[in-house]
Amino acid sequence: MTTEQAAQTVQITINGTEVEVPAGELLIKAAEDAGTYIPRFCWHSRMKPVGMCRQCLVEVEGPRGTMLTTSCTMTVNDGMVVNTESDTVKKAQEGILEFLLINHPLDCPVCDRGGECPLQDQTMAYGPGESRFVEEKRHYEKPIPISELVMLDRERCILCARCTRFSDEISGDPLIEFKERGNNTQVLTFPDEPFRSYFSGNTVQICPVGALTAKPYRFRARPWDLEAVESTCPHCSVGCRISVESSQNQVLRFNGVDNDPTNQGWLCDKGRFGFEYINSTERLETPLIRGEDGELHEASWSEAIDAVADRLGGFKGDEVAGIGGSRNTNEEAYAFGKFLRSVVVTPHIDAQLGDGLAPEFIGGVYPRATIDDLERAKTILLWGPDLKEELPVLYLRVRRAAAELGANLIVIHPRNTGLDDVASHTVRYRPGTGADLIERLVAGTGELADVREALNVGPVVALVGRPGLAEDIRLPEAVAAFARDLPEAMVLPLVRRPNVFGALAMGLAPNLLPGPAEITDADARSRLEEAWGPLPETDGLDATGILEGLASAELGALVLLGADPVADHVDPVLAAEAIGEAGFVVAIDQFLNDSSRLADVVLPAEGFAESEGTVTNVEGRVQKVNRLIPGPGQSRPVWAILDDLARRMGGELGAPSAAALAKEILTLVPSFSAVGWDELDWGSGREGILIEPPLRYLPVAAGITQHAQSGFSLHLAHTLYSDGTLTGSVPAFAGLAPEASVHLNPGDAARLGINGGDLVRVTGDAAVELPAVIDDGLVEGTVYVPAGRREARALGSTLAVAVAKGTVRQLSLEGGGS
Template identity: 30%
Template sequence: MPTFTINDRELTVPEGTTILQAALANGIDIPHYCYHPGLSIAGNCRICLVEVEKFPKPAIACNTVVSDGMVVSTESEKVHGWRKSVMEFLLVNHPLDCPICDQAGECRLQEYSYQHGASTTRFVEEKEHGPKRRDLGPHVLFDWERCIKCTRCIRFCEEVPKTGELGMFLRGVREEIGVFPGRELANPYSGNVVDLCPVGALTLKEFRFRSRVWFVTDVPSVCPGCARGCSINLGTLRNEIYRITPRANHAVNRWWICDEGRLWNRRLREAGDRRLATPRSGEQEGDWGAALEAASSALAPATRKGGVALLASPRATVEEIYLLARLAAGPLDGARVYLPRHERGENDDLLIRSDRSPNRRGAEMVLEAVAGGFGEVADLERELDSGRIDVLLALGPGLLGPVDDEGDVIDRESLGHASRVIVLDAYPSALSAAAQVLLPVSGYAECGGTWVNFAGRVQHTERALLPTATVRPAYTVLADLFDSLSSKKAPAPAEVATHLAQEVSAFAGIDWAALPGSGGQDADGCQAAEQACPATGAAARMLASGWKL
């Protein structure tokens, strides 16, 4: 491995490492626009110029490979002069419209202009003007005047989803990003070009002009859209999710998320007026005490006759599934738990999974260990049809958002054979419509919890929103039912991690206190990184040369 010197620091790095990669990995900041670890190296923005001893001219740090004995300076007087010249060139035709630009506050052009540019301009001629709101596809708009031609968006479409809709057209000062004739930027990952754009040239229609970014608070969370469980940030303001952006996690999603997950907040906003918010028992509405009493009164006699079944949800948290399993194994005297499947579409080569549940793996782990296993919905339907099930206690399926585009979890005719259906849910479904007792619970991002993705990665979701006053966390509702049916108290939320570590072998090695805000940890026996989103571009080369991302 070559050893070289950078800013008087001696570093040893794997063969094939570039100066920029070595610097960033060791806390040395070198400005860069076109370089991104998930993309191939283009070397066209030139802001990463550095001085290399014995080199006859400036070297671009992003594409200059470290060699043994190399001496590099990133802070010399020459380097500062080069950066200032590059910034002046990039700003020649820039509109300087930061006050109305969505990227303001997280714009690298803005940041580097302060850090490395001149305080005044020598350019007094009329700037070139171009299209300000070019529609590239269903989610992305392009502003020609702000574009610095870094080509990140083009390389992303070519190398990650491999759809190649974008290209660079014309030449010289008129050069511009665009879609090829007859096409639009409509691949399932198109929103990532907005995250990649280092300036404000590409903006997301769904977030455009909705808020200044410094008013938005990013809360670390996990995407609820499928079993991949991508790490994300929920951008919240006024108790609403304004935007969703990817959070880098090399054991799961790298730097990307799909458009469906990115727009989950729109899904929640559009369904807001259909939210389940009022408890119901028979004809009586709005009384939590009466609803819980009705549920307990139905469950107790049915338990003595062995006529209770529970429907878990692979969209519930590990903590909620654990208490449901404890309820089944204890107060409900070993009642059988069933776990539905929410399948749609097919797995793709990047992130999207056909299993539309973020916690099926976690639910299976808990139910196997605590409830002695689980059954399939087809088995439950046969039990209902035979008349052996008198009371059904169901969790979900609308815990994370509306389910209008999904089929019924249980056949409606079979569901009609139960004399009592008790449902805990956040959004309406055929199950909640059939419920004699409805217990509205917190929805997505309204309480914290743990999910396990299909590869065994254990991740924590943090609360980002406050629920309405008339709903309660699902764990609290299950705890109330547990307490009313048993002489023992349900475990307190703070105690669940200890119970899980003791009772579920897959969680024995999890450091629960370290989960919030992190990229998660592997359950025992799992290697989630082996099934992560494929590494592309510079990252693939770095992994091949021995780097650990």
């Protein structure tokens, strides 16, 4: 131990044993790390201590003798002597538990928390075993729904304040609070204001009793009936670690795992409750082939594989394209790229859908920030999506950095965001004026002088992405180029889908090989061609180019892997036209979605919790995904489907298993050479392993040609819930997605004579009519439309739009920034 390390520790005695612990550590945590568990209810390692429940009382020796004190509020000091097992401590613990049980209903047989309840466990371990209370207990109406996802049973509540503190300290939406006083104190939401938080499920997980329960899990299973594996959340690119739990081959719940580099135990409600699509009766169970009547009909696997191989074999390699892979594992993405490049021999590959960033920017920008770098940042520049809507747990990490750790947060966005209340500076701008705003930031004069001065305090972490889908794809790169000149700057590109980075690292981009490496990288080509055979020598088309090529008949066939361009591409009209005009389309998917319904052959694939492999999050952290249940019906692993297709077309993927693909990746992709499954299953590897891509890309500020025109600029941005196929297959999310609407600045609405609820016509690529919401979170000249709504698809993502008042009055709506 170094002198510096020794200065940071102190010696204390716990139950007669000397231990060395970090200086300034809370006693309850220091004791636990040293192997002594102190019972508790209110204390949580990720929240501030409050000492409310008194269950953690211990004896500490002082100059005036021993005293009982709450170990969750006392920090250790050198020479401290602590006793957690004395008769006095045991009597205090028994008394606290007896007091807590006075009004507790003791309905363990019908409580969802039964079998994993801290109150139950600690009563058995530390309680008196018998109660002296014989009077009538306190009663409340039970249970009551406090949101679409959470039920509250006030009789079970022990007033530990974990739920209220989480909502206030961590998520920043204090919608649940203590009400009344004394014996009538209870936890409740405010009148006419439900617990509509994006993070409400965390309160269920941290509740030490069954006072808060999750509707999707209520009465579904007992803990001892559940099988569980640790895995990675499949809903966005943060890569939250989760426990996936099932019974009788049905996934019944996700719980957060405290993974320090990523989610620190928290999940958003989409991640926590979005598992229900796995069990959906709409899942594909058998291959489908389009018959002469124009309808899709069930077929055998051999018939379907033969049909795909025969049809794809009728096209030249560069007449075939592939889209998808960003929702699949690294191993499946690798197999998809290998199939397309070495068997079909096409360069036209893209994992993104026109809504992301340049592949070389995502995969090669440096110096690259990690999520943990937010903990050390003095300044955070956020110019990208509204994190609360698109990357919610990253929102929690940024919020903690600003509100608790003291970082200066600068938020630049076209609309009010969920982080504005903790930001030191907020800048609103009209979409299409981003390049001008960068120039003004560089100058640092006028109203931006204070912002520019704040950006001079390093280390600076710049979180950059597309604030809206109508904005120039090169804007984030220009922001990164500006940010790189700031003190000790690091850049983290933000993308939404769960495995975009991993798919790009596996070569699912028109200009990248696995690595990621450039197409012209001689070492990468040589290494891959030795194993794969000859590769296409030129860059291919991106997703938009592929769709345009299909629509114009320059391309003939399309292979979709877990992708739905008709719903998710920035130009859904083009996507529908392209797939409809294509000579042949095969979709490998879990559902019949808007795109696979147009396919000629649909192959049912296993999905999350049914397949194993790895995924790579937004910062380049590779984490394990584990198998728990079998897929429905005749669905098969993606790698197995592609392997059969390759052999039927005269090629060879050499993929007898996902594990075999993982070993091939270790050999052929240098950045993954230390990322074996064994390393990810044990020790520190369970937190994930950061890769160092060989690609080094310097962002440039040039190239933005988009500028705001007269009229209105469109801000088209995703929300947490939408009507997509996966979220639409989750019953718990019914009604949570915001209605399709048009948000207008009050001044713009007044000039046009539009009131909240009026039907408004917005014309972009085409015209849509939606109800108006008056939104003072927008700058004038900006129109906000939530993306992912079927009613708004025809609008497209053109920046310049026209707005006019309709003739029909809708129901009254009011709104503001999130």
